[in-house]
Amino acid sequence: MKVGIIQQTCSADIENNKHKLACNIRTAAQQGAQLVVLQELHNSLYFCQTEDVSFCNLAEPIPGPSTQFYGALAAELGIVLVTSLYERRAPGLYHNTAVVFEADGSIAGTYRKMHIPDDPAYYEKFYFTPGDLGFNPIQTSIGLLGVQICWDQWYPEGARLMALAGAEILIYPTAIGYESSDTPQEQERQREAWITVQRGHAVANGLPVIAVNRTGHETDPSGQTNGIQFWGSSFVAGPQGEILYQAPTDKEEIAIIDIDMQRSENVRRWWPFLRDRRIECFNDLTKRFRD
Secondary structure, X not given: OEEEEEEOOOOOOHHHHHHHHHHHHHHHHHOOOOEEEOOOOOOOOOHHHOOOHHHHHHOEOOOOHHHHHHHHHHHHHOOEEEEEEEEEEEOOEEEEEEEEEOOOOOEEEXXXXXXXXXXXXXXXXXXXXXXXXXXXXXXXXXXXXXXOOHHHXXXXXXXXXXXXXXXXXXXXXXXXEEEOOOOHHHHHHHHHHHHHHHHHHHHHHOOOEEEEOOEEEEOOOOOOOOOEEEEOOOEEEOOOOOEEEEOOOOXXXXXXXXXXXXXXXXXXXXXXXXXXXXXXHOHHHHOOOOO
């Protein structure tokens, strides 16, 4: 499968962001991409750096204007497209939602972000209700896509549940970056940990992984921090965790990566982790902590 990933900066101008994305999506499709994956909350700046109810105005229904826009693009180009939108489900009830479009422009499925962070500059609990759709892969014409979102990527349980439900590839739209007060050494440790844990999901489940991150600097509207320098580094790993492609930290990038979708079968034969799981001993995983 030819996969297109788009790592880009965002501005406060939503229409400009969407136009820029449309141009980049067309470029990826022209280069042969069958699947195109976008970064988290790509329509706007990452507004969760501060708590401000006015940003809730960015949310929109699904289906809605953005699904119409991206669905039309998917149909025009004949691609499967993974997007990341701010969903307005009801007044005061919002989700961070991935929408996957089939090559005919229809909505193949949605995923609502399950793990919601609440950290300095990442005040997502103020904006997003935790997902309630579970860890269910989305069926498309190119395969079963195990889509999750950003903070979900740190949790092996979500990746495993997607794999157990038949996902053929794990996909993570992302918005993560550096805190300016951290030392360069600490910043690099965090970035490497982010890559390593997802490569671990690939290895543990025998599946390719796609992670698409933002790049560029976005200011904190409150002025309480120095903003976020998103660390880019979007990457694709194979089912043994091998890096097939990695984007730079500080540049916009459109990349097309060939993924051998048959390789997972062989890898799982060599390393039959699913066969050897002691599922009868895993009940304590449903506990918060074993006291």
